[in-house]
Amino acid sequence: MASPPNLEKPTKFVVVGGGIAGVTCAEQLACQFPSEEILLITAAPLIKTVTNFKQVSKTLEDFDVEEQPSSVLEDKYPNLRVLLSAVKSLQTKEHSLQTEGGQTVQYEKLCLCSGARPKLLTRDNPHVLGIRDTDSAQEFQRRLCKAKRIAVVGNGGIALELVYEVEGCEVIWAVKDKAIGNTFFDAGAAQFLIPSLEKEKPKKSLPCKRARYTTETDSSSHSPKGSSMSTHSYTHIIGSLDSGEPGSALGPDWHEGINLRGADKVSHRVHVEYQCEIQHIYSQEEFLLSPLRSQKPNAGNWPVYIQLTNGKIYGCDFVVSATGVVPNTDVFLDGNNFELASDLGLRVDEHMRTSEPDVYAAGDICTACWEPSPLWQQMRLWTQARQMGWYAARCMAGDILEEPIELDFCFELFSHITKFFNYKVVLLGKFNAQGLGQDHELLVRCTKGQEYVKVVMSGGRMMGAVLIGETDLEETFENLILNQMDLSSFGEDLLNPSIDIEDYFD
Ligand SMILES: Cc1cc2nc3c(=O)[nH]c(=O)nc-3n(C[C@H](O)[C@H](O)[C@H](O)COP(=O)(O)OP(=O)(O)OC[C@H]3O[C@@H](n4cnc5c(N)ncnc54)[C@H](O)[C@@H]3O)c2cc1C
Numbered sequence: 207m208a209s210p211p212n213l214e215k216p217t218k219f220v221v222v223g224g225g226i227a228g229v230t231c232a233e234q235l236a237c238q239f240p241s242e243e244i245l246l247i248t249a250a251p252l253i254k255t256v257t258n259f260k261q262v263s264k265t266l267e268d269f270d271v272e273e274q275p276s277s278v279l280e281d282k283y284p285n286l287r288v289l290l291s292a293v294k295s296l297q298t299k300e301h302s303l304q305t306e307g308g309q310t311v312q313y314e315k316l317c318l319c320s321g322a323r324p325k326l327l328t329r330d331n332p333h334v335l336g337i338r339d340t341d342s343a344q345e346f347q348r349r350l351c352k353a354k355r356i357a358v359v360g361n362g363g364i365a366l367e368l369v370y371e372v373e374g375c376e377v378i379w380a381v382k383d384k385a386i387g388n389t390f391f392d393a394g395a396a397q398f399l400i401p402s403l404e405k406e407k408p409k410k411s412l413p414c415k416r417a418r419y420t421t422e423t424d425s426s427s428h429s430p431k432g433s434s435m436s437t438h439s440y441t442h443i444i445g446s447l448d449s450g451e452p453g454s455a456l457g458p459d460w461h462e463g464i465n466l467r468g469a470d471k472v473s474h475r476v477h478v479e480y481q482c483e484i485q486h487i488y489s490q491e492e493f494l495l496s497p498l499r500s501q502k503p504n505a506g507n508w509p510v511y512i513q514l515t516n517g518k519i520y521g522c523d524f525v526v527s528a529t530g531v532v533p534n535t536d537v538f539l540d541g542n543n544f545e546l547a548s549d550l551g552l553r554v555d556e557h558m559r560t561s562e563p564d565v566y567a568a569g570d571i572c573t574a575c576w577e578p579s580p581l582w583q584q585m586r587l588w589t590q591a592r593q594m595g596w597y598a599a600r601c602m603a604g605d606i607l608e609e610p611i612e613l614d615f616c617f618e619l620f621s622h623i624t625k626f627f628n629y630k631v632v633l634l635g636k637f638n639a640q641g642l643g644q645d646h647e648l649l650v651r652c653t654k655g656q657e658y659v660k661v662v663m664s665g666g667r668m669m670g671a672v673l674i675g676e677t678d679l680e681e682t683f684e685n686l687i688l689n690q691m692d693l694s695s696f697g698e699d700l701l702n703p704s705i706d707i708e709d710y711f712d
C-alpha cells in the first residue's frame with residue numbers, strides 16, 4: 207500500500223488527468239526523476255495505461271490500453287503517488303491548486319491533461335446521449351437493449367463505429383456531408399465502405415487485443431474479474447465505478463466487450479440521411495401537440511422525434527450525439543490567463559507550454575499552436591495523447607535540467623492506424639489533402655470489398671495516403687512521404703499493383 211502523498215511541501219512535478227496523456231506524462235517523469243515524488247491528480251478512480259506498445263514503423267505505432275486502478279501505477283513506480291480527487295481551482299501565480307477533496311497542492315511544474323468531453327447537440331435533453339467514457343458507454347448499452355430505432359448524428363469516428371457495430375436496432379444516421387466519414391475519408395473511400403453497412407457482418411474470428419469494458423460494479427475490489435493483469439491477456443475485464451466524475455476517454459475496440467444489440471430482430475439496418483443537420487428535437491409530448499403530428503400521421507409513437515433540415519422527421523428511442531469533443535478548459539482554469547485556441551483547447555507551444563508559466567498541457571485538452579511540419583496535423587486521438595504526454599514530460603524535464611529539447615520526430619508526420627467497418631485503416635500525412643488547396647492530385651486504386659488505396663500528390667511528391675484493407679503499403683508510403691522524393695516519373699504506375707513499388711525504394 208503506497209503512503210499518501212506529502213502535500214506539506216511543493217511537489218516538483220504535478221500532472222492532472224488519469225487518461226493516456228496524463229498517465230504517460232507521469233510515468234515518464236517518474237522514470238526520469240526516480241528520487242523526486244511525482245503526483246498524479248485525477249477525478250475518476252480508474253486510470254488508463256498503455257501496454258504492448260509497438261513501433262510499427264518510423265511513425266506508426268500500435269498499443270493496447272488498459273483501464274486499471276491507480277494502485278497499479280503506484281506499485282510500478284515507487285515515486286509516483288496518485289491523488290483521487292477532481293481539481294476544482296488553480297492559481298498559476300501562486301503555483302497552487304485545490305481539489306474537491308479539500309487538499310491544496312503546491313507545484314513547481316504542472317501538466318494539465320484533463321481531456322475533453324462530448325460536444326453534445328444539447329445538454330438539456332435526456333434523450334440525447336454522448337459517448338466518452340466507460341460510464342457513458344454503459345448508459346448507451348443500457349438504453350440500446352430496449353431500443354428499436356436510434357438516431358446517430360455526426361460523421362466522425364464514433365458515428366462510424368456505432369453504425370457498423372449496432373445490431374438489432376434500426377439506425378437513422380444524419381450526416382452533414384455528401385459522404386460518410388468526413389473526418390477520416392473522402393467520398394471515394396466512403397463509397398468503398400458503404401456496402402459493408404448493407405451486408406451481414408462477418409463473425410469475429412480474432413480475439414480482441416484490447417482492454418474490454420463490462421458492467422461490473424464491484425467497487426470493493428477495484429480489480430479485474432476473472433482475469434490476470436498480465437499485459438498479454440486478451441481478457442482484461444475492468445469494472446466501472448460510477449463515481450459521477452468524468453472518466454478517461456474510450457478508445458480502440460471500446461465496443462468489443464459490450465453488447466451493442468437493440469430490442470429488434472433486424473441484424474443490421476442503417477439508413478443514411480445525407481447533407482442534413484438536426485433542426486429540432488421534440489419530446490413525445492411536444493410532437494403530439496404540434497401541427498407536425500397531423501402532417502406526419504405515420505410517425506409512430508416514440509420517446510423523441512428529430513426534425514432534419516431536409517424536412518424529414520423520425521421518431522426514435524434516443525439520439526446519439528457523436529458530434530465531436532470540446533476540451534475541458536472551462537472547469538477549473540478560471541481566474542488565470544490561459545490563452546485558448548478557436549476550438550477552446552489550451553494553446554501550447556513547441557515545448558507543450560501553455561501561456562501560463564510552468565504550466566504545460568497534453569492530449570485532448572490542448573491545441574498544438576506551434577508551426578507544424580507540412581505533413582502533420584493535430585487530431586484528438588489516442589496516439590497523439592500518448593505522444594504529447596510523453597513529450598510534455600521530456601519538455602518539463604528539459605526545463606528543470608536546462609537542457610535543450612527539440613520537437614519530437616512523432617510530430618513530423620501524421621499517422622494513425624485504426625479499424626472501420628472491419629477494415630484496417632491507415633492514414634498518413636495530409637491524407638485528405640488538408641491545407642493543400644487546389645495544388646494536388648489524387649491517385650486511387652480500389653478493389654471492391656478488398657482494398658482502397660489513395661495517395662495525395664503535390665508537385666510530384668507524396669503528401670498523404672489513405673490505405674484501407676490489408677494493403678501492406680504503409681511502410682513504403684510512410685518512407686516516400688517522409689523523404690519527399692520526386693515521384694513524377696512514375697505517374698500512375700505508383701499504384702500499379704503489378705509493380706512492386708518497394709523494390710524501387712529499398
Ligand atoms: C468512443 C471513443 C472511441 C475512440 N476511439 C479512438 C480510436 O479508435 N483511436 C484513437 O486514436 N482515439 C480514439 N478515441 C479518442 C481517444 O480516446 C482520446 O483522444 C484520448 O484518450 C484522449 O486522452 P487524454 O488523456 O487527453 O484525455 P482523457 O482520456 O479524456 O482523460 C482525461 C482525464 O482527466 C481526468 N479529469 C477530468 N477533469 C478533471 C479534473 N477537474 N481534475 C482531475 N482530473 C480530471 C479524467 O478523469 C480523465 O482521467 C476515442 C474516443 C472515444 C470517446
Ligand SMILES: NC(=O)C1=CN([C@@H]2O[C@H](COP(=O)(O)OP(=O)(O)OC[C@H]3O[C@@H](n4cnc5c(N)ncnc54)[C@H](OP(=O)(O)O)[C@@H]3O)[C@@H](O)[C@H]2O)C=CC1
Pocket residue numbers: 327359360361362363364365367382388389483484527528529530531585586587624625
Ligand atoms: N477509430 C478512431 O480513430 C476513432 C476516433 N475517435 C475520436 O474520438 C473523438 C470523438 O469522436 P466524434 O464525436 O466522432 O468526433 P469527430 O470529431 O471524429 O467527428 C465529429 C463529427 O460531427 C460533425 N458535427 C459537429 N457538429 C455537428 C452538428 N451540430 N450537427 C451535425 N454534425 C456535427 C462533425 O462535422 P465537421 O467535421 O464538419 O464539423 C464531424 O463529422 C474524436 O476526437 C475522434 O477522433 C472516436 C472514435 C473512433
